[in-house]
Amino acid sequence: MKLMNQLTQQLRALDEQDLTRKRRTVDTPCGPRVTVDGRELLAFCSNDYLGLANHPRLKLALQEGAAIHGVGSGASHMISGHGRAHAMLEERLAEFVGGHLESARALTFCTGYMANLAIITGLTAADREAEIFSESLNHASLIDGARLSRARVRVYPHADLEKLGAMLEASNAATKLVVTDSVFSMDGDLAPLPELLALCEQHGAWLVIDDAHGFGVLGDHGRGALEHFNLRSPNLVYMGTLGKAAGVGGAFVAAHETVIETLIQKARPYIFTTATPPALAHALLTSIELIEGQEGIKRRAHLGALVAQLDDGQVGLKLHRWQRLPSTTAIQPILIGDNAETMRAGAALYEQGLWVGTIRPPTVAPGTSRLRVTLSAGHSSMEVARLIAALNVLALERTSDESR
Structure with a gap:
């Protein structure tokens, strides 16, 4: 069959370039120590930065939430799926990060991907002349949101404030969005958010911050990039995920109440999808309590x-x-460059019982394949020492092989 042959050829081409992605099935709860296909591994590849995904209090809270609210929500938030647990979570999230936002309100989503699509398409829906200024290393969800918006998209080089400033100066758009990750997911560095916010205020633009890898981790109380940089402005539109450091699932957007009401009325990814199970929202109330309290402080210090x-x-x-x-940050990339060598390094670590992510194009640019080490507060210093020793030996072996 011609159509099937086309797909087969495409898959074969990926394999020849060492770009095939493969899934592994984990038999144990998310954590630093997992079992995969009957084999015990030490994992350095999850985004469970505070080690909360299997926390006893969260498991109890989820059970309690199911007992109180049931399992499914049954409909979208706009029909009958917006339960009391969702409302309580949104109020708590607005309170949690609201000190950095004017007249703050929060809106919850099933995933961070959907939240980013909603922000960008919702804020540009009424203005076909809108312009989006997107960081070159942004997450795929921000890139796809910009594409779906049909607005004009201009990409500025990584952390290049001068270039972005010139772009904003030249723009005549009434609606302007500067869109950026806070912690870049494959590089681990931080965006220059204070300077970006100053540019946005100067040029009348929204600053959309994807804090997927900062929420819960950055800031003294885990309030993320807003707290870390002590940002406050009505121009801020903040997205945080709830399945990474928060240990559960979903995402939220926090911004001025007028922005949130606009998303409720205009954002198709919010309007036309079933609400998350209310038990998850109930459990997340406990997660925020853990992040904000003494346990969260200790876990961030250990990390x-x-x-x-x-x-x-x-x-x-x-x-x-x-x-x-x-x-x-908790994201520690080790740049190798070559796809095949990256895969060999990942396989060698795996054979030693160390599970580290191998990142290749198109997730990163060609020639920049890497190991993506992610640390968690659930790791011990001895476990990190084991990883360090293995990486040092492996890197030395590769260097020695090339010198022959």
């Missing part, structure tokens, strides 16, 4: 110590030809 361990001059990473990208 910071693990990141610092990688830098230790005596026992830290010494990668020779490989390059660890500059990052102070």
